[in-house]
Amino acid sequence: MPTKTRNDQDTATKSKSKSRNRKRSREPKADDVASNAPTVAQIDEATGSLDTLPPLPEGGLRIVPLGGLGEIGRNMAMFEYDGRLLAVDCGVLFPEEDQPGVDLILPDWSAYEDRLDDIEAIVLTHGHEDHIGGLPYLLRERRDIPIIGSRFTNALVDAKLREHRIKPQLHNVSEGERVTFGPFELEFFAVNHSIPDAMAVAIRTPAGIVLHTGDFKMDQIPLDGRITDLAGFAQLGFEGIDLLMSDSTNAEVPGFVPSESKIGPVIESVIRDAKQRVIVASFASHVHRIQQVIDAAAKNDRKVAFVGRSMVRNMGVASDLGYLDIPPGVLVSLDDAARMPASKVVLISTGSQGEPLSALARMAGGSHRQITLEEGDTVLLASSMVPGNETAVFKVVNALAKIGANVVHKDNAFVHVSGHAAAGELLYLLNTTKPSNVMPVHGEWRHLRAQAALARQTGVPEESIVLTSDGDVVDLVDGQARIVGHVDCGMVYVDGNAVGDVGEDALKERRILGEEGFISATVVVATSSRMIVRPAAIHARGFADNPQIAEQVAPLVDDEVKRQLEDGVTDTHRLAQAVRRVVGKWVADTHRRRPMILPSVIDV
């Protein structure tokens, strides 16, 4: 919304970064966070780049979140022991409307730019974009960083990096496995999430044991029977977990997330009752959701076709590796599907978030090359609405309703469950692991606060609950975790093929231009003879349709320039300022608006 953007202009702070053409904009008052948090009195003592930080005491472990705290996305945490580094996840954040034109936002690892060679490995908890999407950009800077993940996670990473022409050093690991990189001894645990093969990781160093849950929930009857390894966590708990870093996404939500398996019957009934074409949109990585759609289709003897690049790619990977089971003869190409009777097919498509260029949006808009929807067709959105996408999703839903399609979505049927543990499950984890310190991760502030409250309720002492935001530096020393400082950690914007050259300055200009447009006025003068050589040329964009501006403004500008020249003003910069004043006053008086004004006075 316009007003929102204006606000963000006001709060936008200039980037302080100098390094390697990467822009970092410190989030406004990022530090206040800490000074408001009860546990972090020390933060004001040391803030700035790594070198200004208090040295990490011998035998201590340092943890710095480089993304994902205070936002949902671009998850990355850097661990340091004895001069060596370990990264957990490297994801992307998708821009909000006050970040116009930005394609992606990366974690800010610039504090470690000169130490990339110290990284022993990157551990990936699972294959979602907000955990792996930043890899192509990090590997650009150092290609041979070992990547450790589960089979499915690494398969998705491999496919993604191939598109970026990068051949990564992948190390597959499975739950129960232990591997050691430098001083970091890693143990992996199965967790259940909205993508197969997700894992939690325990990081052992002489400083103690850290358990990082990754994204998880505790579906007790998951489709693949692979439950979150609470028993394993308990065992680790007996050993003594010094720090628990736990997924906070649903910490505000009371109770428990229903089992994914409860959705299958609903999907099946939708497909069974449909008389015509059925299109199911869901997340392209939600293999178990798609599995249930495929099973329901087969049961009602309909063929299945995948629609949308990422859906086709990921489901290919999933079935090749045996994570997705497609009964023989069920899968057909989209072309074949388009030729078959509508009542005999289920299309499984991308676009569940209302992405305007997705297959579903194009079908809804009647612009899809192969598929033309008709009144009575059924569209099932077996997905959530990611916050911020509601308007986009309902735009598609309304277009479908216009056509007369029967649209089933999470607001009118039980066709989605979250992938993140709710408060009830988080309490189970806290009570089973009995951590000495808790650091809520993966969430906005409201989520982190809620996780902190749960920890408090399970008896974790206030001073051992570490509330942080991106860039806060947490040291685990002698079994006590505390914030000891802060490193610059800003938004790193990817726009086109450039990383970091778009920063807050460009975004602020975009917001103004996008809200108000601009008016330019160019005058050619000969200061030597104090004459106007070419009268004002006025151009306006984004200001009004067919504006009558030129006729109205040009004379005012020429008069002013003439007057200034006659007054002996020959500095083109001062003349330009005068032009700006004239145009600005005119537009304020006549339109009550504040477009960007671009005066230019050229002396020949």
Added chain:
Amino acid sequence: MPTKTRNDQDTATKSKSKSRNRKRSREPKADDVASNAPTVAQIDEATGSLDTLPPLPEGGLRIVPLGGLGEIGRNMAMFEYDGRLLAVDCGVLFPEEDQPGVDLILPDWSAYEDRLDDIEAIVLTHGHEDHIGGLPYLLRERRDIPIIGSRFTNALVDAKLREHRIKPQLHNVSEGERVTFGPFELEFFAVNHSIPDAMAVAIRTPAGIVLHTGDFKMDQIPLDGRITDLAGFAQLGFEGIDLLMSDSTNAEVPGFVPSESKIGPVIESVIRDAKQRVIVASFASHVHRIQQVIDAAAKNDRKVAFVGRSMVRNMGVASDLGYLDIPPGVLVSLDDAARMPASKVVLISTGSQGEPLSALARMAGGSHRQITLEEGDTVLLASSMVPGNETAVFKVVNALAKIGANVVHKDNAFVHVSGHAAAGELLYLLNTTKPSNVMPVHGEWRHLRAQAALARQTGVPEESIVLTSDGDVVDLVDGQARIVGHVDCGMVYVDGNAVGDVGEDALKERRILGEEGFISATVVVATSSRMIVRPAAIHARGFADNPQIAEQVAPLVDDEVKRQLEDGVTDTHRLAQAVRRVVGKWVADTHRRRPMILPSVIDV
């Protein structure tokens, strides 16, 4: 989201309007709507301005929605009988993110511009902005149109119009009253909504009886005891309702809306448990919600102060007229409240939708002049989140969580109920009124379709369910309602103090500028001597922070212009095109972006 915007660029259609500097952008494929709807085969025969429409048969009633169908907002319907007009409501629509910089969107009454004198009156169903916000702009065109509304509605209208320096012709009416304007005999019925004194209106003409519900729900135990007059509707039903125009906002929502009175105890417990300051944000017109906050405050002997211009204004009106009951001594000024102990005050504020300039947002951002929030303060959002506002609202919630405030909102407590009847209530209305024809109103397409399905379930014949979007022309003739045509009905944008001069062209330019910024290149040449007088001056905005563009692009531009001049090209337009090509190619190659490019070649 950027991509969304891009898409809207693609679909944006040039405005066809010529009239009086008002821009109308026909919604893309607006007509397909009709041709997709089952009941409206006739629409293709006659589309366009009123004159091209089939004449309204003698004794027939014509109804044209000028806003509010296919969107939630800018509600306005025009009724015509025997050459005379009656308008119901005149609201505004708030812009979405693909309408940047727009302040408001008005109903499009331009089809009636030459017939404003035929308007007998405007009937207002209630005082919400999406029903009265357009009045200042309509009355600009004809000041003396009689306005008919309830006492509270008219009081709000009067306050609003005074700010626009307009003295309206207000006629107060109450439920049960009958008034006649020209051929239109009006009867009013009490309805229950999220604002006091809302009414439904029955419009009697020789063509039959139309019942327009306005916005309503059927709380059976409302705070003011003023229930929706179902009995009166039943009586009208026995007389015979030829057309029911019914609020569709919640037609998708199964069941019944809980009573507003169920919220009071929750609000009271929040205030009772709070140790420090309590701030309640809600809609500035939701008198009954505010009443419950005041009662709860008084009960826990806290004083109350109103914060935010519209809150102060509306609650003043409400208590003056006796719709709001403030116990003596409870109300204090904000200054006094700021001086009192935090545990002794409740602030009732605007900003429940995350409006960044609102009192609440400023408190959350620590920039409010009088109020500084502290850890442990309580903030209660006793409101819904209007679709599209979620991100803004959670931005404020997160800022509050950062401070350590305890934030209570509809996702974690029962502190809001909708003001619109859910499916269960709509079925009661349909079965009680037994209308011969039904026209779903007040909704996006998904809502209108849902209302149509409910009508079908209660036995309304398919051909008597009239699914329309803005500008469709519905004739009620011999007891049958059908769509007979369509008039241009576009978005009328208010930006600054101008109505309609911002249209799709300007918005499209804003979207490009807002996404990509621009690069301008100005060269001064002397075509006579085929020389460059002043080499290229390059300016970029919204493109990158401190771009090195000038150094890189200027030489390319100069070379190209030089080459063209040597090739004998002297047409400055052709030269400018060449400059555009050079700059465009450079930015595509180096950045993979498509900013707006503004070449200008000046001949001296």
